[in-house]
Amino acid sequence: METLRVVVEGRKETVVVVCPGRGTYNAPELGYLARHHAGSPWLAHFDAVRDAAGKPALTALDGAAKFDPKLHPRGDVAAPLIHACAYLDFLALDRERFEVLAVTGNSMGWYTALACAGAVSCEHGFAIADAMGLNSQKHESGGQAVIVMAGEDWRVDPATERAVEAACARVGVLPSIRLGGMLVVAGPEAALDALNAQLPPLPRPPLRLPGHGPFHTPLMQASADAARASLPAAWFGAPQVPLIDGRGKVWRRFETDPQELWDYTFGHQILAPYDFTAAMTVALREFAPDRVVLLGPGETLGGAIGQTMIAQRWLDIDSKYVFSLRQEEDPFLVAMGREAQRRLITI
Template sequence: MSIAFVFPGQGSQAVGMGKALADAFPSAKAVFDEVDAALGQKLSTVMWDGPDTELTLTANAQPALMAVSVAVMRVLESEHGITLAKNASFVAGHSLGEYSALAAAGTFSLADTARLLRIRGDAMQAAVPPGQGAMAALLGVDFATAAAIAAEAAQGEVCQAANDNSDGQVVLSGAKAAIDRACEIAKAKGVKRAVILPVSAPFHCALMQPAADAMAEALAKVKINAPVVPVIANVVAGPVTDPAAIKNNLVAQVTGTVRWRECVGFMAAQGVKVFVEAGSGKVLTGLAKKNAPEAVAMAAGSPDEIAALAQHLKG
């Protein structure tokens, strides 16, 4: 049974996430303690007690989501003997989740990953002044049509496909006026829905170039190991194990498209039969069911879900 572990991105955060894991498992609590120490902040308090407005801040949400994902993997190992090296064919993560995947696969230390995501969150937030950028989800549209809508709407401004999540769900990102135009064009072309997203910055577009530069500088200063299993990188939708390529892909990912539909499709084509979403929420579980309907998709974020997963994998 070929298994892939996938790791959620921003938007999957929720106050209280990871608390049940920390209460039940010392291996999970150790993860949150180490992230708190690496950041010099009680991020775990924000995660468990809120307020939601503070947890949602990009600079907090990114390391927080990673911490929950890594805690899940540590519990799977400590309680059930399930490891990536032994049990997984691939790992992949959606946007910031790629860092979670790399941390789980031993490419970065936990402390370095937390610090990288704090830098990434701060840099992405600072790249575009509030109100100047926007993102919109186009529903009921394929990628080629969405990309054409973005090109038509640009009119000299930045407007590009940021997330190719599934057939029927593509997110555009760019200058606010261009995104507003894209929504009108989409409606005129009969797209089912065009929804402005409640995000604080226009992620995964050319406006994020200052953040890409910041990540190039930060990644040059950390130790990058080869992962224990291939990572399916967002920007190439294929397997990567070379540390230099991993670094280059992470820099490109800040301004590039998250090719999630293709990432899941690649893994399914390689024989993956089970997709496990390790961390908070069930967004990627839903997308796996759309992108690889013949596979099993399971979420593992709570003690009960982890137990159910372990039972399934052993069964």
């Protein structure tokens, strides 16, 4: 079982919190809210909001007898489920022992990060995530695919990365999300179909993401327009703790213009590539936390975080083997979706 190292008596350990995005609530996560957050007044509030709007309650979706691959991954279902799991996990952190230095997120996890950092209220954070789950289904035709560039040691050959980017440019596929040793790409279905024949040899073939649109590209303009029309800038304020966005920009309490934060959230964040690698690089270099806490559900971002650490040789970690060894001895990355690690940091 993982154990946390002993720190100086009276000193809180510092953490950067990471909020997950789409694709993290799958069959193993069914029942996550019931297992970890049953009886939460905020969960009851989220259910009341959805009930008033004629939408299925999160407790009902989470408490289904079995995972429905046609229902649970859908944007209007997955987004509020994932947001609720992650935000309630954030509230469960033991603040007597851990100090949050900064918050970031991946893709749709940005909306959860806004609430965790205090840039929007809990109520508005859920309203944004719930609305954007629906808005994310408004886009021109297209989808996403994941390209794995990292080898078994979780390192990326720069030549392979350049060849992948050139192949994408030739067929009109756009970068969507940078995830450590992975690149999520997006574009019209025909362009994604043509991509495979152009790619260099890779550790595995690209994986198409069912039910995903061409997120973080100009093809999402309808989603951005819907967000701007229904989610007011008045909901936004300055974050109470630093907030790292999908470009690696840090939004700080006394430097943030709420109007600019709203504009980024429903503009660039939807229509341009989301660079989670840059966000994590800034989190490590600028904040140098004792730990990184990955909120649930799931732990799929763990690989991208580890690969980013390897690229930076953070804590002298330069391979998957060294990263795994460190995780076994004294986990730097604490995933709340992993039961043994969750118990180390919750109240």
